[in-house]
Amino acid sequence: MTDTSHTRTAEGATQQPRPSRLHRLLRYIPLIAPVLLWVVPCGVLLYTGQHWPLPVTLIGTALFVLGLIGMPLAMKRGLGRRQQDGAAIVGATLLGASWVLFTWSVLLGVLLRLALTVAGVGESQDRARTVTWAVLGVAGVLLAWGYAEARRVPRVRRLDVQLPRLGAGLDGLRVVLITDTHYGPLGRARWSARVCERVNTLEADLVCHTGDIADGTAERRRAQAAPLATVQATRARVYVTGNHEYYSEAQGWVDLMDKLGWEPLRNRHLLLDRGGDTLVVAGVDDVTAESSGLAGHRAHLEGALNGADPDLPVLLLAHQPKFVDRAAADGIDLQLSGHTHGGQIWPFHHLVRIDQPVVSGLSRHGTRTVLYTSRGTGFWGPPFRVFAPSEITLLVLRSPHRPTSA
Template sequence: MTDTSETRSADGAAPGSRPSGLHRLMRYLPLIAPVLLWAVPCWLLLYAGQHWPFPAAPAGTAVFAAGLLVMPLAMMRGHGRRQQDRAAIVGDTLLGAVWVLFTWSVLLNVLLRPALALAGVGDGQERARIVTWAVLGTTAALLAWGYAEARRVPRVRSLDVHLPRLGAGLDGTRVVLITDTHYGPLDRARWSARVCETVNTLEADLVCHTGDIADGTAERRRAQAAPLGTVRATRARVYVTGNHEYYSEAQGWVDLMDELGWEPLRNRHLLLERGGDTLVVAGVDDVTAESSGLVGHRAHLAGALDGADPGHPVLLLAHQPKFVDRAAAGGVDLQLSGHTHGGQIWPFHHLVRIDQPALAGLTRHGEGTLLYTSRGTGFWGPPFRVFAPSEITLLVLRSGRRPTSP
């Protein structure tokens, strides 16, 4: 019998096989993407048909070159081994700013410049300059608005969710969902306290946090997370890990949430009972947990439902929407997730949809499983939210099917 290790090359490919062009591109994407993000707007704003008076073009080019150099260095210092918060703030802010600039420099050059030509506005150079100023103005406005959106206390989004298997005794159960708080380099302890105050006005029976509490260890971000201990619920406060916990000593976050009075649902469940009816509230570790190497951490739905009566409806907490395929196969009635941030900065949502089955809101999967995906309560990295507002979600569970219109 031939040893399979002898029939494969060092990178795991079969002998003679060649990686696809897309595979090669993805390998170099971390190097290519920053160059494109800075080089494309530089060319479109400074050189594509414009003849700026000296020294505008060289000075502008120097600014773009400095951004290309500083952004990755700051992000490596901020998010790498050094974990320097000031560097992370600089790198993350530059990333968000150049993404918006890249997007609108491309869009307005593709759409506005031809429109100006059709309208007979000026010559080529004049139209190019109009587009340049339009790009800069749009970018500045969106960044200012996006920063305010990211730093504000999220609006409450309320909706009724009809679960056919939910007993009448549990009709009207109030579930509040917060997720992706991402406490990080920007100190948001006051914001965290205000979020918790808002949650407490909603008179929840059950409050859920579906992971990505912070970027950094529990010890480092404790002050920002501490207000979570003030959250009130009549029945329970429950939490599951997100992928970012596994970048930052996940067990420390599990222990801290337990200390703050939240119940970590690590592949287990609890029962919510009222009026003679029962709801199974289950949770699983994030799908990245097993690859973290932490003993006992993995997403295990069978373990989460072990011992639960299969006749009872199931509410499942799972950080990533993509877990819904397993949830639907396991007979889960409603899955609550986060992770996507609704794309956070438009049009990044197109890339999110490549990896996840849902971006935001309530969706149906399979015959009997609903998925609610939150746009998140905080933000990751770049302190901007553009056309993807954050949210605190109030879901009121209703027994029976949604009434149909006459």
Template sequence: MTDTSEARSAGGTAPQSRLRRLMRYIPLVAPVLLWAVPCWVLLYGGQDWPLPVTVGGTCVFALGLVTMPFAMVRGHGKRQQDRAAILGDTLLGSAWVLFTWSVLFGVLLRLALTVAGAGDGQDRARTVTWAVLGVAAVLLVWGYTEARRVPRVRRLDVALPRLGSGLDGTRVALITDTHYGPLDRVRWSERVCAEVNALEADLVCHTGDIADGTAERRRAQAAPLGTVRANHARVYVTGNHEYYSEAQGWVDLMDELGWQPLRNRHVLLERGGDTLVVAGVDDVTAESSGLAGHRAHLAGALDGADPALPVLLLAHQPKFIDRAAEGGVDLQLSGHTHGGQIWPFHYLVRLDQPAVAGLSRHGDRTLLYTSRGTGFWGPPFRVFAPSEITLLVLRAPRRPESPTA
């Protein structure tokens, strides 16, 4: 019996082990594809460029392929060199945009030109090259501007059937994924906080990924969060990036700045004689971080709360929504996805998360709002995925009017 069980176990884990071995090669293969595909499409796809152009262009792509991973390791590894991180992140974003449009134009535009009978093979190949370079340049300039600007405010009414009439019109401001990092964004942080204050919200929420780096290192950029005002409370939960950078330090700093870290606990928001439970959980990666006392625990977050009251839950990753729906949560607020940040990366995000952006329903009661994020991670570009500060206005169900005599 034991031998058979062990054999089955071994047979069941073999495919998984092979998959894990294959996954190890992705960090090696992906950079090669990101640089090799555009190099081929732009230089070797039938253009017949002069030899100096072909050699020079190939050297540029080869330099990018070598420099990008080297800079990212020095920037995001143990050395934490901000200048190297900026270089590596910028090259990564540029390579992704070039790769995307090289694939699209290398197939679709070339096919359209061929069907239309436009020019000979060399003319079509060169048209594809200039189209890729032109579109990539425009998108990178525009994407950089989009990433660095103060996010626009996205306003949304959210109807919650269990919300008491006294809470109707409650204003909830959501910021998330500020990702203070290698690029100094103190001024940007100040302007974001001023924008939040202009909303005059009852509740202000930050759903994690404050920064890339420790609280001590990014304190100056995060300090303006201490100026944020709310009529009732400012609440915060950890994101996965906190667990790369001494999460407890960030919890302590947010507490110091006057925010309430909702680490598997809740507070009550009372307004107009009605009550809303505002709960929060640690990020789903917290337990695997090995940091004592950190884990996502919904039961602990709701412990002692009246089950008849509506619940607003803060959870960094949208994938927590399954547990939230099982626990009877009315509305979950999340970030993490950045809306994909650089198109069409959102298709890959969708493989890991149940939602990428916006409001969605899960089960009979539970709504999920996924923010596209307030800042950006890594590459300083946002392409077709604008950042946001979100103002959600909670709406109670309309009560039928009493009949008049």
């Protein structure tokens, strides 16, 4: 087979392969996506047979044009160099609203029209307006409900996880996972305190935070993160970096978490002993750490396990689920991750699956490794959660060697 990985020019220089059509198309997604998010709902709601009065059509069109222009401008001001929280809130809210409108314009624009056709309702102005009001009604209800879901204190999700190598002395170990708190432009210091209060009701032996603490630097979000100092655990509170830390001076977050009493597991481990048995609790930096350019930041599993007895069970903290390929190759017993938010706003989880092997829940990989992927404790960007509820997770570790009750 001919090697086409590169070709030589006449001068002997190496010529890089041309990007595929798919990769060239992906470059334009940041430009195409906002247009689709606003143009499709505009067409479905205003221009598909409704024949609205001219003022309604003009005002409606103007609102969609303002959204199309305002959303990227607000997000640029909010997430760019200026870091204007007010602009970030506006841009993120418009992004979430446009996604919900787009989704239900497509679904109801097709499905409801199909249902009306089957029911014998022909093309008419009344039929077109029925679709419009249905889309607006569903979108309005979902946005209101999604906002309440995003802002509430998460419910506790409890599950038992059996690990074949876990010693009997560690049976019943209570591990609480919080992740993706994303303290950000919407001030959530009170919410943060209530989350910590709920964590403290779970009587955890080990509390883990698997990254994406905030959007913004530690200095800007310190007040929202401060309640993390009140979290209680009988053994340890441990933390690893997420990708968003590397957008916001990651070392500042590592230092702040250390000051708040959390132990940053940056490619290292600690030993948790109970009842004569030992669990290795390890952590790695996020997979994006190395590209950040920060000295010493990278996902290094070998370093995290350096010096650990290979016969001991390992609980690994890694922000992104896709790290599980490396974890499974190394025989890790349990990996805890976040990052996906469960998709956050349905049906975005289908796009998440392009990048991650799992969107949420418990899954098995390789011959030994169990992965738990949390839907996240907070939310990123759009202040909505639609069919992807947030969670605080209580994992009770179970040993196959525990004595059976009489």
